[in-house]
Amino acid sequence: MEADLTKKRGRGRPRGSTNAKAKQRKMALRRAQYAEIREIDRTIQLDSLAILEEVMRHFFWKARILEGMGTEGDFNEVDKAWAETGRWAKEVAAFRHAKIQSIRLAGDPNTPVLPEHMTLDELRVSIMADIERLREMGVLNLPRLPQGVVANSNADLPMNGGSNDQAE
Numbered sequence: 001m002e003a004d005l006t007k008k009r010g011r012g013r014p015r016g017s018t019n020a021k022a023k024q025r026k027m028a029l030r031r032a033q034y035a036e037i038r039e040i041d042r043t044i045q046l047d048s049l050a051i052l053e054e055v056m057r058h059f060f061w062k063a064r065i066l067e068g069m070g071t072e073g074d075f076n077e078v079d080k081a082w083a084e085t086g087r088w089a090k091e092v093a094a095f096r097h098a099k100i101q102s103i104r105l106a107g108d109p110n111t112p113v114l115p116e117h118m119t120l121d122e123l124r125v126s127i128m129a130d131i132e133r134l135r136e137m138g139v140l141n142l143p144r145l146p147q148g149v150v151a152n153s154n155a156d157l158p159m160n161g162g163s164n165d166q167a168e
Helices: 020-037 048-068 075-096 120-137
Strands: none
Touching: 048 075
16 A cells, blocks of 8 residues: 555654754854854953943843744743843943932031131132132132232222212
8 A cells, every 4th residue: 555645744844854853953052153263352341330231231232143044043031132122221221221229418508608707718718718728729720819909899898778879
């Protein structure tokens, strides 16, 4: 008796197709070949954010490559890679975009800006000393005033409630 070749075979894989283990071995071989080609630069300085981004990028490209394999790709592996990508993206976002936290005040915000005991002349001397210190540090590039010259002396300030007219 001859076998009828027109009939469908029983259940199972079609002849010549690969099973899951063979697919995994083939994928592992591809990864190993790719790893041999890539050069490793050991002079890179490590940065926390850069490492997190690199891990996220790894899973992102792994998911994209597995998706691109079409029917050869394992969709469970694709889903796992995308889930890992999302998890690491969340870590990167938390690192890069820190949450706005409440500001803790160092003192009472209602305290006066100027010390109450300081006169205008004492304030001017204090400000000039600060300006001189900043000039010496190289922060300010202002010309020095000639000795004895007082900028905006209070003699220039209007008296009597803002009017320059003197009472006669």
